[in-house]
Amino acid sequence: MSASQELLDSIRGLAADVLGVSASALTAASGPDNVEAWDSVAHLNLVMAAEEQFGVSLDPSEIEGVHSLGELAGVIAKHRQ
């Protein structure tokens, strides 16, 4: 499994916990537009949980720019490089 796939899987698990949905129902394309529980508070919860789990700190603009789990994984990967 590639590092980026591993990161995405970790984020799917985190998102499942924060959003209260099954991880198997989430993909890289999952986001506020297609996951009902993903409102602005859940978005913040998810970002803060990811920051804590992966030891990174996103810029406010990056947080605003995340619209899917794939994008979140991309931003986190960039900070971990």
Place this chain on the structure above:
Amino acid sequence: MALRIAPYTEADVAAVLAFNSRLTAGGADPAFRMEERSRALWIPPDGAGSLPYQEFYLAWDDDVVRGGYALKRQRFWLAGEERTVGFFRAPLSEGIIDKKYATIGGLLLRDALQREPLLFSLGMGNPERPLPRMLRGLRWTFEPVEFLFRAARPGRVLRGLRAVRTTAVRRLAMDVAAWTGMASVAFRVRQGALPAGEGGAFTERFSPAELNTLWNSARGAYSFSAVRDAAVVERLYPADDERFLRLEVREQGRLIGWAVMLDTAMRDDKYFGNLRVGTLIDMLAEPGREARVAAAATRWLTGRGVDLLISNCAHHGWADSLRGCGWRNGPTNFYLAFSPKLAKLLDPWDANRPGVHLMRGDGDGPIHL
């Protein structure tokens, strides 16, 4: 949006004025405006990093201010040791008039959490406002803080409160009527005479040595309390600020407690109309002497001629002491919220909650009073 959050400096005032103008033009409640000065009026930083202090942060979208908040940093006695804790206050975002900026409120909170992970909020008004809803959504520990009152001049209080046309105040007026026996016979329950006993004495300046001795003897009684030693009390309630009324309570010459109060002649206030309101904003006592201090403060404020005595009191023992002096509970719009990391240090919450000592002085202090 290229968003960033940074400390508010004097050079930013023009951008804040423009932000406030947009809020006004957008029809925002006039209560929601950003401070038009970068330096807080109450406990500003002293340049030496002395705690507590309060400072402001602004959210920038390129060179335009879209929001801001205040952060008070303070030492707290927390589960047996001193820790620095932040108080998140007055977040404001352009999201209240333009949904495009609706996420800024959350980013302000996250910024405060990054600066002070042990963070709390206090007050907040209606629990269905955006901030309390967001805090609950973020799994903060959230619960009401008791609002207590005593009508020193019941007739004036009833007339004064009935003139204010908000639901919460009407409920308070009914409570006053009930507890003072001024409503129908069915509600004829008297709030009781003023407690007898030795009074406290007004002082312009507390003795630092006595305050420190008292704090050291009292702190162990609390699971969570702002440090209330001499240096902190002087920063919070400076002796040269005449708004703060200081009362010391002694037993055989020894200081057993103190209280800080405000005496405010309200003017068209949305809660208290034009009443003269005495607010008990802070208290400390030797363990077991809380009732004496509460009684002395009640007598002293009443003797000053205020119409209504009010207080917000999170600590169960202090609230009981006030009730023992004829204070009653009214409808509260005062809530405490602890960040998950702060709440974790107070686990188990049910066991530690009664020992949480938070009053108005731990929140907005004299602001709005």
